[in-house]
Amino acid sequence: MKRGAIDFFFAPANPPAKKTRYEPSTQTSTHASYPFPIPHLPTTFTETLGFAPATDGKEINNKPDLDLVYYQPYIPTEIQAGLFDFLRQELPFYRVQYNITRGGVQTQVNTPRFTTVFGVDATSRFAEDGTLVDAKTGRKVESGKYKCTPRPLPQCLEYLCLLTEATTGESFNFALVNYYADGQDSISYHSDDEKFLGPNPAIASFSLGAKRDFLMKHKPIAPSSSAPIAEPVQLKLTLGSGDMVLMRGKTQANWLHSIPKRAGVDTRMGRINITFRKAMIKGGTENYHQYNVGNGGVYRWDATQRKMMLRGHGDSPLED
Numbered sequence: 001m002k003r004g005a006i007d008f009f010f011a012p013a014n015p016p017a018k019k020t021r022y023e024p025s026t027q028t029s030t031h032a033s034y035p036f037p038i039p040h041l042p043t044t045f046t047e048t049l050g051f052a053p054a055t056d057g058k059e060i061n062n063k064p065d066l067d068l069v070y071y072q073p074y075i076p077t078e079i080q081a082g083l084f085d086f087l088r089q090e091l092p093f094y095r096v097q098y099n100i101t102r103g104g105v106q107t108q109v110n111t112p113r114f115t116t117v118f119g120v121d122a123t124s125r126f127a128e129d130g131t132l133v134d135a136k137t138g139r140k141v142e143s144g145k146y147k148c149t150p151r152p153l154p155q156c157l158e159y160l161c162l163l164t165e166a167t168t169g170e171s172f173n174f175a176l177v178n179y180y181a182d183g184q185d186s187i188s189y190h191s192d193d194e195k196f197l198g199p200n201p202a203i204a205s206f207s208l209g210a211k212r213d214f215l216m217k218h219k220p221i222a223p224s225s226s227a228p229i230a231e232p233v234q235l236k237l238t239l240g241s242g243d244m245v246l247m248r249g250k251t252q253a254n255w256l257h258s259i260p261k262r263a264g265v266d267t268r269m270g271r272i273n274i275t276f277r278k279a280m281i282k283g284g285t286e287n288y289h290q291y292n293v294g295n296g297g298v299y300r301w302d303a304t305q306r307k308m309m310l311r312g313h314g315d316s317p318l319e320d
């Protein structure tokens with residue numbers, strides 16, 4: 001028998017799970033809105049995050065209306081891979097579908113990536129026990145206020161959020177997380193300029209895992225008779241694991257950004273993106289929930305199958 005043939009006959013149907021690059025914490029964040037408990041960050045991560053940002057941010061403001069600060073990287077090298085594994089394994093994800101009406105015709109949109117969201121807008125906050133209270137009066141929010149059930153940031157995202165606030169001087173109340181399984185997952189050109197974010201919103205955007213191109217282009221400028229038609233102003237940042245881009249000032253009002261589909265070795269791997277943002281009004285909470293949690297099933301990373309697996313339905317808790 002040739003060497004290796006025995007493995008062929010006795011190899012398990014599924015490949016063995018790759019060892020995760022972190023020691024799980026026994027403490028967890030729980031909330032009635034979570035489908036399963038979410039472990040706290042391992043203490044080695046919180047200790048190492050004491051050295052973040054790993055580099056000074058570089059200002060990029062040499063193009064019209066552009067105001068970025070680029071940390072390359074923000075997350076120290078030693079924990080980049082572990083933090084990626086941790087978030088992919090421990091967060092609940094969704095593959096949201098929704099309908100839009102285009103030219104009078106209803107079309108179903110399948111979001112081309114996994115998403116999840118935590119947070120509540122500035123009119124409410126979570127009390128210590130997880131109940132939602134009015135931000136001004138501290139009184140319990142009536143159950144009908146939101147069309148969705150807002151979810152508090154679990155400790156693992158809250159910790160990174162507080163660190164980001166301290167670094168940037170901005171304040172945030174939402175964490176949106178995208179998981180791009182491979183180079184075919186993407187986000188098309190858009191700007192985060194919704195009214196519920198207020199004017200000149202600051203958005204801190206973290207990358208972990210595979211390198212992906214982040215493309216930016218200026219929104220079209222109405223041609224004036226006196227000025228010649230300008231070439232479109234563009235920018236490409238190749239975001240690596242641990243990088244963070246702070247977008248602020250007039251950026252969202254004037255620029256679009258995207259993560260296009262890509263082929264290539266690195267893009268066979270997954271990538272996680274976390275954005276911290278601040279929504280001012282309840283419409284923001286409902287919008288983020290609708291487009292990042294939606295009404296479908298909950299997915300969780302399966303370390304043996306090495307892919308996201310459907311685990312249950314939307315808002316209902318899962319048995320673990």
Ligand SMILES: O=C(O)CCC(=O)C(=O)O
Nearest residue numbers: 178187192205259273275
């Ligand atoms: O994945 C990224 O880096 C960008 C994500 C993004 O644009 C968004 O969530 O609005």
